[in-house]
Amino acid sequence: MITVFILLVLPLFTTALAACYRSVRLNYWLTLLAGVTHLAASLYCLVMRINPFPAGWWLAVDSLGAFFLTILSHTFILVVLYSPGFLERMQGAKYDRSRRLYYPALNFYLLANTLVLVVQQFALLWVVMELTTFSLVPLMYFYRTKESLEAVWKYLFLVSLGLVFLFVGILFLSLSARGIVDYTGFVVGRMTEAAPRLNPLWLKASFIFALVGLSAKIGLAPMHPGDVDATSNAPAPVAALMAGSLRSTAMLALLRFYQVVALTRVGPFAQKLLIFAGIFSLVVAAIYMWRSRNYKRLLAYSSVEHLGIIALGIGVGGAALLGALLHLLFNSFGKAALFFMAGNIHRAYGSREIKSITGLTLRLPWTGFVWAFAFFYIGGAPPFGMFFSEIFILKGMIHSDKWYKWWLLALFLSLLMVIFIGMSRSVLRMLQTPGGTPHSTTVASERFNLSHALGLYAGLVSIPLMLFRPAALFDALHAIMTTLGTTL
Amino acid sequence: MINALTILFCLTLIYLAVSTRLSAYVLILVLQGMLVAGVHTLAFFNDFAWSHVAVAVGVLLVRTYLIPVYITKIMRDLDMRLGDSTRRYHPGFLIQMAAVVVGAFVLSDYLSQMTPVNVVPLGAAIAGMGAGGLLIMRRRLLLAHVVGFLIIENGLFLLAIGVEAEMPWMIEMAGFLDLFVLVFLMGIAMNHLKTHFPEGESDDLTGLRE
Numbered sequence: 001m002i003t004v005f006i007l008l009v010l011p012l013f014t015t016a017l018a019a020c021y022r023s024v025r026l027n028y029w030l031t032l033l034a035g036v037t038h039l040a041a042s043l044y045c046l047v048m049r050i051n052p053f054p055a056g057w058w059l060a061v062d063s064l065g066a067f068f069l070t071i072l073s074h075t076f077i078l079v080v081l082y083s084p085g086f087l088e089r090m091q092g093a094k095y096d097r098s099r100r101l102y103y104p105a106l107n108f109y110l111l112a113n114t115l116v117l118v119v120q121q122f123a124l125l126w127v128v129m130e131l132t133t134f135s136l137v138p139l140m141y142f143y144r145t146k147e148s149l150e151a152v153w154k155y156l157f158l159v160s161l162g163l164v165f166l167f168v169g170i171l172f173l174s175l176s177a178r179g180i181v182d183y184t185g186f187v188v189g190r191m192t193e194a195a196p197r198l199n200p201l202w203l204k205a206s207f208i209f210a211l212v213g214l215s216a217k218i219g220l221a222p223m224h225p226g227d228v229d230a231t232s233n234a235p236a237p238v239a240a241l242m243a244g245s246l247r248s249t250a251m252l253a254l255l256r257f258y259q260v261v262a263l264t265r266v267g268p269f270a271q272k273l274l275i276f277a278g279i280f281s282l283v284v285a286a287i288y289m290w291r292s293r294n295y296k297r298l299l300a301y302s303s304v305e306h307l308g309i310i311a312l313g314i315g316v317g318g319a320a321l322l323g324a325l326l327h328l329l330f331n332s333f334g335k336a337a338l339f340f341m342a343g344n345i346h347r348a349y350g351s352r353e354i355k356s357i358t359g360l361t362l363r364l365p366w367t368g369f370v371w372a373f374a375f376f377y378i379g380g381a382p383p384f385g386m387f388f389s390e391i392f393i394l395k396g397m398i399h400s401d402k403w404y405k406w407w408l409l410a411l412f413l414s415l416l417m418v419i420f421i422g423m424s425r426s427v428l429r430m431l432q433t434p435g436g437t438p439h440s441t442t443v444a445s446e447r448f449n450l451s452h453a454l455g456l457y458a459g460l461v462s463i464p465l466m467l468f469r470p471a472a473l474f475d476a477l478h479a480i481m482t483t484l485g486t487t488l
Numbered sequence: 489m490i491n492a493l494t495i496l497f498c499l500t501l502i503y504l505a506v507s508t509r510l511s512a513y514v515l516i517l518v519l520q521g522m523l524v525a526g527v528h529t530l531a532f533f534n535d536f537a538w539s540h541v542a543v544a545v546g547v548l549l550v551r552t553y554l555i556p557v558y559i560t561k562i563m564r565d566l567d568m569r570l571g572d573s574t575r576r577y578h579p580g581f582l583i584q585m586a587a588v589v590v591g592a593f594v595l596s597d598y599l600s601q602m603t604p605v606n607v608v609p610l611g612a613a614i615a616g617m618g619a620g621g622l623l624i625m626r627r628r629l630l631l632a633h634v635v636g637f638l639i640i641e642n643g644l645f646l647l648a649i650g651v652e653a654e655m656p657w658m659i660e661m662a663g664f665l666d667l668f669v670l671v672f673l674m675g676i677a678m679n680h681l682k683t684h685f686p687e688g689e690s691d692d693l694t695g696l697r698e
Contacts, residue, residue, distance in 0.1 A: 201603070
């Protein structure tokens with residue numbers, strides 16, 4: 001019961017306490033406490049394969065949930081650690097309200113996302129998905145500017161419309177189970193047991209609607225614009241949270257549907273849809289990453305790219321599914337590092353325009369170094385984790401029995417190359433100083449600070465994970481693969 | 489009786505196409521709220537349970553009172569007088585709306601041949617969802633978009649009845665709460681938007697385009 005308390009009750013308490021207390025310092029410690037204990041509880045569930053909730057509840061932690069809980073709490077802790085430095089910079093009456101709301105909203109975000117990850121009942125899943133949107137709004141609107149307001153509006157509207165589609169998907173799923181399970185059995189476990197007997201027509205329709213609806217939150221094309229606008233206009237820690245954990249949470253909701261569908265003859269249809277969504281997202285990311293003039297927007301499109309890779313990996317199955325799961329984990333590390341550095345750059349230059357940023361390595365040497373480091377990490381360079389996860393996805397494609405696998409492989413590699421070149425154009429331009437020697441006033445001695453340490457940690461931690469491949473993690477990943485109807 | 493109420497629901501959609509005033513949209517929301525509450529009550533009339541009563545009361549409270557009152561407050565706060573028109577009347581919109589309603593019933597009839605569903609409520613539900621989407625596309629005022637979203641939600645509620653999907657009442661209530669909070673947040677956002685975009689039209693929201 002202590003685990004249940006830590007996962008659900010503690011974030012509720014810390015939300016309430018942070019809302020009551022005005023001390024930013026105290027709220028920081030409360031939030032950190034909630035995050036650290038949450039990570040401990042998530043790792044406990046992942047390693048020990050324990051479901052802390054009583055049997056028969058609509059809440060449970062299975063291997064899939066434990067893995068995603070770990071991603072959530074790890075990203076959350078990184079963001080909380082980055083937050084004091086960020087809030088210190090946001091002084092002035094303009095930010096007073098935002099600063100006051102920051103920690104309560106952060107704690108509520110943890111609670112809402114945890115609920116999505118532990119809920120097993122499909123209709124309840126819809127309700128708690130809405131909660132994640134509400135928790136983000138005060139965080140996204142931190143700067144209270146015209147742009148952030150526009151982004152909030154578009155995000156609220158598009159994601160809410162997406163959730164309407166999700167609800168239709170849930171209704172169709174219940175139709176597919178008519179006469180087989182009643183609403184009390186409308187939970188993941190019972191539905192997977194009954195999977196072979198479900199009506200395939202409604203199951204297909206259900207998966208289509210769930211995919212379209214959740215795409216707005218996952219950030220898959222063509223439902224990505226609201227998410228891209230919101231991520232690129234949110235403060236750095238919030239953007240890191242969205243790119244690193246919120247998209248993963250939404251992906252888990254989609255995997256709950258896939259968990260049922262994969263065990264039926266509709267499985268191959270769902271796989272094709274995921275492959276299509278993945279490739280389409282990569283195409284959109286490739287186009288916009290070449291055109292992007294704003295570096296935070298560039299990172300937001302990088303998220304569209306990586307979630308596209310993950311959808312593709314899930315669709316291909318086998319080793320590619322393992323790669324997709326690892327990619328989810330490593331993407332959360334990389335996005336935290338990149339968005340933290342984007343925050344530092346924005347503070348120093350006061351602009352998000354790529355053309356306004358030059359000489360990063362001289363003006364902000366540590367930030368420039370971590371920025372370049374995180375770029376190579378996210379670009380899939382060895383020996384970082386994303387290199388290995390992409391190798392797994394390629395391996396899965398090669399060993400797949402799909403007739404179009406070589407075409408898919410060629411397309412995938414070509415798109416990755418185009419995206420890498422497109423992103424490197426902007427990132428390297430920001431690092432370099434045009435015309436040789438910089439103006440003397442632009443050279444400043446930047447000290448190594450916690451944000452750089454967090455960025456480096458986020459990138460480096462993936463290396464031992466892939467070199468030593470801890471059994472606890474990989475056993476859990478193999479268990480997830482089994483629940484999704486595939487093996488290596 | 490359920491069929492009669494759902495056909496009335498479709499008539500409100502036609503009214504939506506011919507009216508251009510925001511006050512008329514609020515009236516449509518109230519009417520639709522009453523109709524979906526009535527459909528819900530009748531659908532479970534022979535199967536009495538307090539949970540069904542709670543859901544019907546929830547529908548009435550949220551959809552016919554809280555949300556319309558709140559939208560009227562936003563209109564007053566934002567100085568959008570009841571007579572403000574979002575756009576001139578255009579017969580093309582009426583034709584499109586009629587096509588959506590007819591198309592929805594054709595689709596519903598087609599689906600009924602494959603699986604047991606209630607054709608008329610299902611048709612009305614699809615029509616409601618389509619009409620809400622159409623309103624969002626055709627009208628530029630952001631408040632009209634919120635109304636469009638709420639009409640889609642009404643259609644969604646009818647869809648659950650049309651396909652006879654049974655949901656636990658607690659989840660239905662939580663859904664209403666979510667809906668209200670969502671509209672509340674949209675209202676707050678709209679209040680702030682007014683300071684930056686006095687016209688309150690979707691055409692103004694172009695600052696984030698590449």
